[in-house]
Amino acid sequence: MKKKVRKSYTELKKTLSFERDILQNLLDNIPDAIYFKDNKNRLVRVNKYYADGYKLSPEDIIGKTDFDFFQKDQAQRMFDDDTYVLKTGRPIIGKIERTLLPNGTYVCVTTTKIPIKNKKNRVTGTMGVTRDITAYDNTEQTNLDMIINSLKVLDKILETKDPYTFGHTRRVSIIAERIAKELSWEKNRILELKISAELHDIGKILIPLEILNKPGKLSELEYKMVQEHVQQSYDMLKPYSFPSNLPEAVYQHHERLDGTGYPRGLLEDNILPEAKILAICDVMESMISHRPYRQALGMEATLQELKDNIGNKYDKNIVDIVLRVINENNNKPFWLNSEPSL
Numbered sequence: 001m002k003k004k005v006r007k008s009y010t011e012l013k014k015t016l017s018f019e020r021d022i023l024q025n026l027l028d029n030i031p032d033a034i035y036f037k038d039n040k041n042r043l044v045r046v047n048k049y050y051a052d053g054y055k056l057s058p059e060d061i062i063g064k065t066d067f068d069f070f071q072k073d074q075a076q077r078m079f080d081d082d083t084y085v086l087k088t089g090r091p092i093i094g095k096i097e098r099t100l101l102p103n104g105t106y107v108c109v110t111t112t113k114i115p116i117k118n119k120k121n122r123v124t125g126t127m128g129v130t131r132d133i134t135a136y137d138n139t140e141q142t143n144l145d146m147i148i149n150s151l152k153v154l155d156k157i158l159e160t161k162d163p164y165t166f167g168h169t170r171r172v173s174i175i176a177e178r179i180a181k182e183l184s185w186e187k188n189r190i191l192e193l194k195i196s197a198e199l200h201d202i203g204k205i206l207i208p209l210e211i212l213n214k215p216g217k218l219s220e221l222e223y224k225m226v227q228e229h230v231q232q233s234y235d236m237l238k239p240y241s242f243p244s245n246l247p248e249a250v251y252q253h254h255e256r257l258d259g260t261g262y263p264r265g266l267l268e269d270n271i272l273p274e275a276k277i278l279a280i281c282d283v284m285e286s287m288i289s290h291r292p293y294r295q296a297l298g299m300e301a302t303l304q305e306l307k308d309n310i311g312n313k314y315d316k317n318i319v320d321i322v323l324r325v326i327n328e329n330n331n332k333p334f335w336l337n338s339e340p341s342l
Ligand SMILES: [Fe+2]
Pocket: 200, 201, 229, 253, 254, 282
């Protein structure tokens, strides 16, 4: 009987050892960074792939936190995610983010973080799995470039017909991109904004050139026809599937915060942030440019128009950004010498 118990104990040890080896093999050979953290977000175990990324041994990493490896802002975001999982007991699954590695290169990763619970179902730590998807992201970017380049070709064709309008949309796109970057908008949202800028006046293709480029004052009827371009742009875009609010942002680009814009006279809270940016970029580009019916109005008058109408027509935060960026650029229109990076 005594002998049998000893044998079971040996068997148990063997089984445990076998399971530990499986776990260790899994951790060491899987090409994802796997890490376990305690309830203070300190690393308690990492796999080989994780440690190799820092050219350290797993033992050298134990006890450290993300603040020891990443820039402060980024480490804080990671810390906040870990804290969320610890506090709520809910996982974060497949979060996609750009990460600056300690070696200075950016990678695109997808991260899953799950809570580790004890027998009493209390969260005692977290486990994370981070996968590098930079190669996939690059392929996606190539496909995107192809689509965007097609859009540029269309833009060129339209510009040949009406250089005033379509050179304008490209320049509005450059200004809008700069503002969105200053606002730290996420990459896809900036891309959508740039596309909506490229397309915002597409409806003008339906307005006779004699009216669009008339070198004199428009009659009331002609002015109404020009205003119609907003509805026409929207009608052209609406049947197609765009992410989020792209057609709506185009629809709102002549709206003003105090309701004096068109076509619907929307008030501030009902105007999309994208449309608030487009409105300001549109005005700036138009005033700086020469038009068949007037000379270019210059930077001073343009900035004055924005400053005079902060809060009435234009969003204060965006105007402040514009004033700062223009000032940094020695009061020159930075968009005239740059190609859009669409
Ligand atoms: Fe417009």
